[in-house]
Amino acid sequence: MQTAPDIFMFLGRFHPLFVHLPIGLLSFALLLELLILFKPREAFKKTIPFLWLLSALSAACSAGSGYLLSLGGGYEEETLNLHKIGGITLAVISTLCYLMYALPLSFMKRAVQPVRYIFIVGAGVLLVITGHGGGSLTHGSSYLTEFSPLSNSAAAVSGTNQQTNERITSLDSADIFEHAVMPILQSKCVSCHNKEKQKGELLLTSYEAIMAGGKSREGVIPGNISTSEIFRRITLPKDHKEFMPTDGKKPLTENQIAILEWWIETGAHKNMMISGLKPNKKMQDVFGDFFQIGRDAILSYAAKPANQEDITALIKEGFQVYAINQGNNLLEIKFNGPSNQKPNIELLSAVKDQLVWLQLTNCSIDDEDLKSIGKLSNLYKLNLNRTKITDKGINELASLSKLEYLNLYGTSITDSSVIALQHFENLKKLYVWETAIDTLKMDSVPKIKKDLDIVYKL
């Protein structure tokens, strides 16, 4: 559709420069019109017509350049039309407002005044709508509200992409398209290739659209990376004018490129588990890195932020509360003695969703307390070293399905706990030094759970 002459496109590109002028000038004019109702100062009266003139001129320039820009195409029709009509109307209204001051109309003041007010209010409303429309066209319709505290989209919680909620723990359960290709395009390309902003007439939001490609050719030709336009665009030199993503946006990482390449080479499948495509060792590593398989799995989750009051209550009770890292809202909570004390662990249930690492050490926590600890279902690390717990309570922890690390050194648990704990599915590390276990027996009896590292002696 790019039939517009280059000079039009050139002038159109000035649109982003011009648009900010009428926004500022109109706002100022509206503000003065409002002020003058309460404080009819002479200076205001003299300034207002001039402001309307400037507003009208700049709005006209914006509308003109905007129209030229729209000829280049690639914008969602509906939003574009609204924006276009809004912009033109705004230019017209500003001009009329100016004319009402400039023309000798004082003889019919009574008739003009109400019309003027309608125009002024109208200009205000249009300014907001049109401005927002422009924003949606360039940045996408969710740009404004994405991080608003009122929005409950996952993006506001995790800060980035919506896909992270479903964690991939093995290549057997990872779909090459849905879990790898789509999230990559989502994070690096979709901001310019979506329904509202279809640059190069290319849509990258569904499998069919990706295959179909944009105005020049198919996006992907299965099995052939050299003729797949999408692959060509991401592997050009970074300063090439056709390199994607454009505008200095963050390029794809080596891993991301490797994944897209492998996907196309293996036939650009839609519904296919990665393991089914027999990745070689190198690709297994690439995917392992990409999905962060085997790496602090739970820490890649994002939870909603904990309630500040709950945290304050915990701190009052003597707990130390730390954030695991920025952005994921997960918590580490510590209570480090003294040994004759026991904190009120019921309080912990309030932050159950965020609590992933709990350290209750060197204090008088006992079997009874393990009941409530067993309900803290997000725990992946638990330290109960040097507490009063025994074999009796251990099974209360069986409900902690995410538990990977359990530290029980310096307690009075025995071999029977170690046996029970080997049935904990995800447990990888178990510390039972200085307990009542029989170390000689531990040496000789083979482990039930092979991938469990039991630390019990030097």
Place this chain on the structure above:
Amino acid sequence: MTEQKHPIYKPFSRREMLGACKCGFGSMAFASLFGSILPSCSGASSGQTDFMNHLSNGPKAPGLIPKAKSIIFLYMDGGVSQVDSFDPKPRLEKENGEDPTSKFKVDATQFGNVGKILKSPWTFKKYGESGMEVSELFPHIATCVDDMALVRSMVSNFPEHTNANYFLHTGSGLQGRPSMGAWMNYGLGSENNNLPGYVLLDGGLIPPGGLDNFKNGFLPAAFQASILRPGATPLANVRPIDSIAGIQDEKLAFMKRRDQNLLSKLGPADEIESAISNYELAYKMQSSIPELTEFSAESEATKKLYGLDSADPFTRSYAAQCLLARRLVERGVRFIELTCPQTNGSDRWDQHANLKIGHENNARAVDQPIAGLLKDLKLRGLLDETLVVWSGEFGRTPFAQGNDGRDHNPSAFSMWMAGAGVKGGTVFGTTDEYGYRVVDNPVTIHDLHATMLHLLGIDHKQLTFRFGGRDFRLTDVHGNVVKDILA
């Protein structure tokens, strides 16, 4: 010019005014960098100004997922000889006594007294499942190789102690930059309100370059190292000197009032705010330090593990430092550095002569305590969240200085790490057949710093501090995380 009302009272200059205004945005950026999450979580730090919370208390959440919560840096002052410790070179044996200048290009050395090729007086053996080779200097550390990642390809920029020490500690060869421990505390804050976040366990030898190796530089003064000496009084005045109860409290309260008064006139001033927080911390340390250095709760087996019962007084001394390091880690202290005991007078590992005796004395002092530390951390589950780093400032030449010494060599040396996030049993990088230069995968001091920060959950490129008109980093404009040694 406005008349001055007070010796240090001064009106706002235009620059200060702009600076103060911009702080609003600056602090927002800071908050987004380090996560302002849980600003009120800093436990019992009541009565302090917000600025001081930012200064010394209240942990800040790291940007990446952290592996390590604390770092213990075992500083091998003077430069351990790599070819006698972790980098075996059979060729030295074969060519022992031959002229090195006929074999390879010899760089200028500090003393210019280039002797013959000198074989290692010690033999090497393979240890552990990984089969890592370690010399007989370190029989105890050798039992921990499967927890260690060894880098044989370290390089430094300086062939002389003072600059090399500054470089290793601050990322710059010049005096005056913040020490890595200060950077890490600036980045993450302390998890313990009663102890400083950066503790130097002085084994008896402060390295060349002096205390500037451990300072805060341009970072707020509260981030500098607090030094604990070996022996009965780790810290001056750690027991209150006022005989009448309550007098000290009143003195402190008075000083705080005066300081705060001044502060309210001046606006934020690091010197005063740091002084206030330092007084408060010092007060808390009067109870936390005696508790920390009291070993009676440690079992005999533990003390033996570290070598506290050793016949060698230097081993006992270093053992106590190592045990103290573990106790500091348990208490949430971020960065702990150990310097060497005075085994060879003031010669540290710097054996320009008497290589055999000198290295043996040093090795005996540190070997068992270090192994004890690694094992004790492991048994308690602490090695999963603690990074232990062992390094000198450079290596030594494979040829002799005179007859029985080795000169400085910044072109290759060995360093190892163990613990949190480290791939145990790895050997990374290679040196040439003489162990003189790195031939493969060089690792710079900046890379080491970047890796340490990475394990703490900090992106070294994001940890900046604006000073003198530009943003500074520990890694300056360098540094790559050494991914190959990470799990």
